[in-house]
Amino acid sequence: MIQVLDLKFKEYITAEQIQARVREIAEELNTKYSGKNPLFLGILNGSFMFIADIFKNVNIPCEVSFLKINSYQDTSSTEKIKELIGLNQSIEGRHVIILEDIVDTGRTLDYILRTVLAQKPASVEVATLLYKPSATIIPVPIHYVGFEIENQFVLGYGLDYNGYGRNSNSILIKVDE
Numbered sequence: 001m002i003q004v005l006d007l008k009f010k011e012y013i014t015a016e017q018i019q020a021r022v023r024e025i026a027e028e029l030n031t032k033y034s035g036k037n038p039l040f041l042g043i044l045n046g047s048f049m050f051i052a053d054i055f056k057n058v059n060i061p062c063e064v065s066f067l068k069i070n071s072y073q074d075t076s077s078t079e080k081i082k083e084l085i086g087l088n089q090s091i092e093g094r095h096v097i098i099l100e101d102i103v104d105t106g107r108t109l110d111y112i113l114r115t116v117l118a119q120k121p122a123s124v125e126v127a128t129l130l131y132k133p134s135a136t137i138i139p140v141p142i143h144y145v146g147f148e149i150e151n152q153f154v155l156g157y158g159l160d161y162n163g164y165g166r167n168s169n170s171i172l173i174k175v176d177e
Ligand SMILES: O=P(O)(O)OC[C@H]1O[C@H](OP(=O)(O)OP(=O)(O)O)[C@H](O)[C@@H]1O
Pocket: 043, 044, 045, 046, 047, 069, 070, 071, 072, 073, 077, 100, 101, 102, 103, 104, 105, 106, 107, 108, 109, 159, 160
């Protein structure tokens, strides 16, 4: 059992499973985006490890940029999306690949997609490490899913509980007491 602040967690997806799946997704992207000079748009904070590991395994010419969005407090969505750092470069005419750590209710991704599409990119796809289909309230298009997971709070590999627990190589799941 692993304690983070006042909650208990156990290992759910190992570091090896994550790295293997990230390499598979990066390979798909290498093939699909060859010759297209894609722009990876990483959604901070939670995705920073996923962004880095995808980027290390992508071997075609490409760029990376970041959006910083926040809506979670404790273990649930505040339903209020805060944009803390916005887009700082033009994405018009670019092939954009959004990199998210997790799609839960879908609210964050819905907001991001509206923001991105307003700037007339050539195309937009979404890659998320984790997807909770049974938690989704706003349906959003997702093209690359690392792992579909159950509707329970998770952390690690960049994902936090009130700022803590991001520095785990594996994904941990909350244990009910
Ligand atoms: O589908 P949703 O219910 O909108 O949840 C998904 C979002 O929640 C997390 O962000 P969080 O607000 O925790 O910010 P952080 O990434 O900075 O920790 C995660 O990184 C996603 O962006």
